Amino acid sequence: MLGQQGQCKFEDKWPCMRPTVLKLLRQEPVSRDEWHYLFEAVHSVCMWDEKEGPPKIYKALEEDILDFIRNAQTRVLQHKEDSALLIRAYIAEWGKFFTQCNYLPMPFNQLEANLSGKLHNSTQKKDQESLVRKLMLDSWNQSIFCNIKKRLQDSAMKLVHSERNGEAFDSQLVIGVRESYVNLSSDTEDKLKIYRENFEKAYLEATESFFKMKAPRYLEENGVQNYMSFADSKLKEEELRARRYLETGYGCNSVAALTECCVRVLVTDFKETILQECADMIKNNETEKLRLMFSLMDRVPDGITPMLSDLEKHIVEQGLADMMSAAQAITSDSEKYVEQLLDLFNRFSKLVKDAFLDDPRFLTSRDKAYRTVVNDTSVFRLEIPVKNKSIAGIKTQPESKCPELLANYCDMLLRKTPLSKKLASEEVEAKLHDVLLVLKYVQNKDVFMRYHKAHLTRRLILDTSADNEKEENMVEWLREVGMPADYVNKLARMFQDIKVSEDLNVEFKDIHRNNNEGIADAINIKILNAGAWARSSDRVSVTLPRELEDYIPQVEEFYKLKHNGRKLQWHHLMSNGIITFCNDSGGKFDLEVTTFQMGVLFAWNQRPYEKVSYESLRLATELPDAELRKTLWSLVAFPKLKQQILLCSSDIKSPKDFVDVTVFWVNQKFTMIKNGKVQKRGKMNLVGRLQLSTEKSKEEDNEGIMQLRVLRVQEAVVKIMKMRKRITNAALQTELVEILKNMFLPSKKLIKEQIEWLIEHKYMKRDGDNINMFIYMA
Known part of the structure; x- marks a missing residue:
C-alpha cells in the first residue's frame, strides 16, 4: 500500500x-x-x-x-x-x-x-x-x-x-469579437456581464459619437424635411446593423438600447426644430411628410403631444373658417349645412388616416376638435329663453343650432320631398347614417330630440313619410347611438298609435257606411296617446264647419264603447283636410288646408262676395290672436302662389300689420298657373310646414328642455352618491358629465346649483373636515 x-x-x-x-x-x-x-x-x-x-x-x-x-x-x-x-x-x-x-x-x-x-x-449542477x-x-x-x-x-x-x-469589410470579424465577449464570461448568473460592460458600451458610445458629429451638419445643409428622411433611414439601418453585430440571445436588450441611443441623437436632440414644421405640413396636407414625422416622434417621450395639439388647432380653425365662408348658403339650407359638416369630417378623417395611420390618439384629437366645430355658436346660435320662475335663475348660454338643423335634414330625407324622391333607398339610408355620425358630436342632443319628434309628428299626421320602414329604422338607429331610452320609447309609441288608429278608422267607417252616412268615408281620425304626442297647451279652440262639428260626438261615442273610462281631447292644431274652392272665373280647386285655415275660409261660405274685418273673423273663428294672424297671413301671402286665395289691404307687409278694421275678401279671380299657363282645375297644398305648436307651447318646450336638464342633473347626482357614498367634487363632476353626455353637456353653474339644492333638501352633505368631499345621506 x-x-x-x-x-x-x-x-x-x-x-x-x-x-x-x-x-x-x-x-x-x-x-x-x-x-x-x-x-x-x-x-x-x-x-x-x-x-x-x-x-x-x-x-x-x-x-x-x-x-x-x-x-x-x-x-x-x-x-x-x-x-x-x-x-x-x-x-x-x-x-x-x-x-x-x-x-x-x-x-x-x-x-x-x-x-x-x-x-x-457527486455531480455538478447544470448551471x-x-x-x-x-x-x-x-x-x-x-x-x-x-x-x-x-x-x-x-x-x-x-x-x-x-x-x-x-x-x-468582412462583417464576421465584428461578429467574432462580439461572440468572444459573450462566451468569455464564467459568471453563470450573468453570462453577458463582460459583453455588456465592454463591447455593448463601446458600440453605443461609438454610434452616439458618429451621429452627434454627422446629424447637425446634415440638418443644417439639407433642411428639416430631408433630415427626417435621413433620420428615418439611419434608424432602420442601425437597427438592422445592431441585430447583426449586437447580442440578441440570453434575453439581451442590446438592440433596444442601441435604438434608444439612435433616437436620442437623431430625433430627440432635434425635436423642437422638427416639430416647428408640423403645423404647416398639416395645413398643406403633406401627408407623407407627416407620416414620417409621426413615425419619428412616436419614438420620443411626449413627442407626438405637440403634433396632437397642432392637428386639433388646425381642425378647429379650418373647420370654423370653412363654415364661416359658406355661412350664407348653409344658414338657409340644412342639406348644405349637413353636407358641409360631413365634408369637413371626411377631410379631417382622411388626413388622420393618411398622415397618422388612424392612430387612436390622433382620432381622439380629431373627435375633440370636430366636436368644437359642430357645437360652435359663431355661425349658428340657438337661444333657449326661460320665463318659468322656478328655473329662471338658471342662466342659459347660447347653444349651437346644429341639432335643430340635423333634425331638419332628417325630415327632408324621411319626408316626401324633391330630395328624398331623387335619391335611391340606399342613398337615403347612407345619408341618415351620416346624420347619426354628426349627431355623436352634438353636445345638446335633447334639442335634436325636440325637433326630430316635432318633424316626425308632422309626417305621421299628414302621412307624408317617404318610407315607413325607414321611419321605424331611424328610431332603432337612434337607440343604437345612445339616445335615452325614454325618448326613443316615446317615438316607438307614436308608430304604434298610428297603426292602432288605422284599425279604428276602418271599424268606424264600416259602422257609419252601414248607416248610409257618406261623409264618414271622408273622415280620417287619429287617436293618439297624449303622453307621447302633445301637451294640453297645444289645444287651441276654433269654430269648426258644421259638418265636422256634428261628427265629434259620434267619434266620442264610438271610442267610449271601445275604451270605457278614457277621455278624448281634440287637438285641432294638429288636424288638416281638403276643401273644394270655386270662384266666379269658373275655377274649381281642391285645397289642402289646416283646420284653422278651414275655419277662416268657411267664414265666406254663405257670403262669398263680402269683405270681412279682422275683428269679425276673430269672433267667427274664435281663434287666439296669434294663431289667427298666422293663419290669415298664410292665405294672403302664400309664397308658392302668384295669386292668393284671400285679398286684403295692399299696405299690409306682415301679420303684425293686421288691425281690427283690416278687411279681407275672397279672390274671385283666383287661378293656378302651371308652366306659364292658367289652370282652371287643380290641387294645391296650403298646409305647408304644419305648425304643430303654439307660441305658448314653444315657450313650454324651451322651459321643458331646461327643466328636464335640471331633473337629469339631480337624478344623476343622487345615483352617483348612492353608489359611491363619499366622493370629491371633482370626481362627482367627471362622473356626472360621463352619465349625461348622451343628452347634453351640463354647465358648471347648473351642476353647482343642483348640488346646493340637493344639500338643502338633505339628499347629501359636505364633509365637516373637507368642504370638497360630499357624503350621501340615505
Whole structure:
C-alpha cells in the first residue's frame, strides 16, 4: 500500500500528464491511450494524495494555461497596426482556445470534486461552471483580454465606422469579437456581464459619437424635411446593423438600447426644430411628410403631444373658417349645412388616416376638435329663453343650432320631398347614417330630440313619410347611438298609435257606411296617446264647419264603447283636410288646408262676395290672436302662389300689420298657373310646414328642455352618491358629465346649483373636515 501511494504522488504523475495537457491546449492530436491515461492519472493523484495532489495539479494547470495565453497574445499583437488582421488573429486564437475550454476540463472532473469538497460520485449542477473551464476563461480574461480589449474594441468600432461610411469589410470579424465577449464570461448568473460592460458600451458610445458629429451638419445643409428622411433611414439601418453585430440571445436588450441611443441623437436632440414644421405640413396636407414625422416622434417621450395639439388647432380653425365662408348658403339650407359638416369630417378623417395611420390618439384629437366645430355658436346660435320662475335663475348660454338643423335634414330625407324622391333607398339610408355620425358630436342632443319628434309628428299626421320602414329604422338607429331610452320609447309609441288608429278608422267607417252616412268615408281620425304626442297647451279652440262639428260626438261615442273610462281631447292644431274652392272665373280647386285655415275660409261660405274685418273673423273663428294672424297671413301671402286665395289691404307687409278694421275678401279671380299657363282645375297644398305648436307651447318646450336638464342633473347626482357614498367634487363632476353626455353637456353653474339644492333638501352633505368631499345621506 505504501508503495502504491508513493507512485501516485503529483511529482510522479505530472510529467506524464503534462504533454497531453499541452497537446490539448494547442489543439494537437491526442491518442486514445493518452486521453485515457490523463483521466486515470488525475483520478489516482486525487484519490491517493488528497491533501497536496489536487492543489498542485490545479497550480500546474494554471501555469500552463497562462503560458499558452501569453504566447497567443504575442501572436495576436504581431498585427496591432492593422485592425482587420488584429481582429482576425484574435478570433483565430480565441476560437482554438474556446474550443478547448469544452474538452480540457473533462479529465479533471475528479480534481474539481476534491477541490470543492465534494464526494467522488457527486455531480455538478447544470448551471454551475466547471472549475477548470472557469480557470481557463478567467485566465484568458485577466491576461490577454484585459491587455488587448481596448485595442480590440477600437478596431471593431473602426470597422463598423467604415461600414457606416459605405466601405465594405468582412462583417464576421465584428461578429467574432462580439461572440468572444459573450462566451468569455464564467459568471453563470450573468453570462453577458463582460459583453455588456465592454463591447455593448463601446458600440453605443461609438454610434452616439458618429451621429452627434454627422446629424447637425446634415440638418443644417439639407433642411428639416430631408433630415427626417435621413433620420428615418439611419434608424432602420442601425437597427438592422445592431441585430447583426449586437447580442440578441440570453434575453439581451442590446438592440433596444442601441435604438434608444439612435433616437436620442437623431430625433430627440432635434425635436423642437422638427416639430416647428408640423403645423404647416398639416395645413398643406403633406401627408407623407407627416407620416414620417409621426413615425419619428412616436419614438420620443411626449413627442407626438405637440403634433396632437397642432392637428386639433388646425381642425378647429379650418373647420370654423370653412363654415364661416359658406355661412350664407348653409344658414338657409340644412342639406348644405349637413353636407358641409360631413365634408369637413371626411377631410379631417382622411388626413388622420393618411398622415397618422388612424392612430387612436390622433382620432381622439380629431373627435375633440370636430366636436368644437359642430357645437360652435359663431355661425349658428340657438337661444333657449326661460320665463318659468322656478328655473329662471338658471342662466342659459347660447347653444349651437346644429341639432335643430340635423333634425331638419332628417325630415327632408324621411319626408316626401324633391330630395328624398331623387335619391335611391340606399342613398337615403347612407345619408341618415351620416346624420347619426354628426349627431355623436352634438353636445345638446335633447334639442335634436325636440325637433326630430316635432318633424316626425308632422309626417305621421299628414302621412307624408317617404318610407315607413325607414321611419321605424331611424328610431332603432337612434337607440343604437345612445339616445335615452325614454325618448326613443316615446317615438316607438307614436308608430304604434298610428297603426292602432288605422284599425279604428276602418271599424268606424264600416259602422257609419252601414248607416248610409257618406261623409264618414271622408273622415280620417287619429287617436293618439297624449303622453307621447302633445301637451294640453297645444289645444287651441276654433269654430269648426258644421259638418265636422256634428261628427265629434259620434267619434266620442264610438271610442267610449271601445275604451270605457278614457277621455278624448281634440287637438285641432294638429288636424288638416281638403276643401273644394270655386270662384266666379269658373275655377274649381281642391285645397289642402289646416283646420284653422278651414275655419277662416268657411267664414265666406254663405257670403262669398263680402269683405270681412279682422275683428269679425276673430269672433267667427274664435281663434287666439296669434294663431289667427298666422293663419290669415298664410292665405294672403302664400309664397308658392302668384295669386292668393284671400285679398286684403295692399299696405299690409306682415301679420303684425293686421288691425281690427283690416278687411279681407275672397279672390274671385283666383287661378293656378302651371308652366306659364292658367289652370282652371287643380290641387294645391296650403298646409305647408304644419305648425304643430303654439307660441305658448314653444315657450313650454324651451322651459321643458331646461327643466328636464335640471331633473337629469339631480337624478344623476343622487345615483352617483348612492353608489359611491363619499366622493370629491371633482370626481362627482367627471362622473356626472360621463352619465349625461348622451343628452347634453351640463354647465358648471347648473351642476353647482343642483348640488346646493340637493344639500338643502338633505339628499347629501359636505364633509365637516373637507368642504370638497360630499357624503350621501340615505
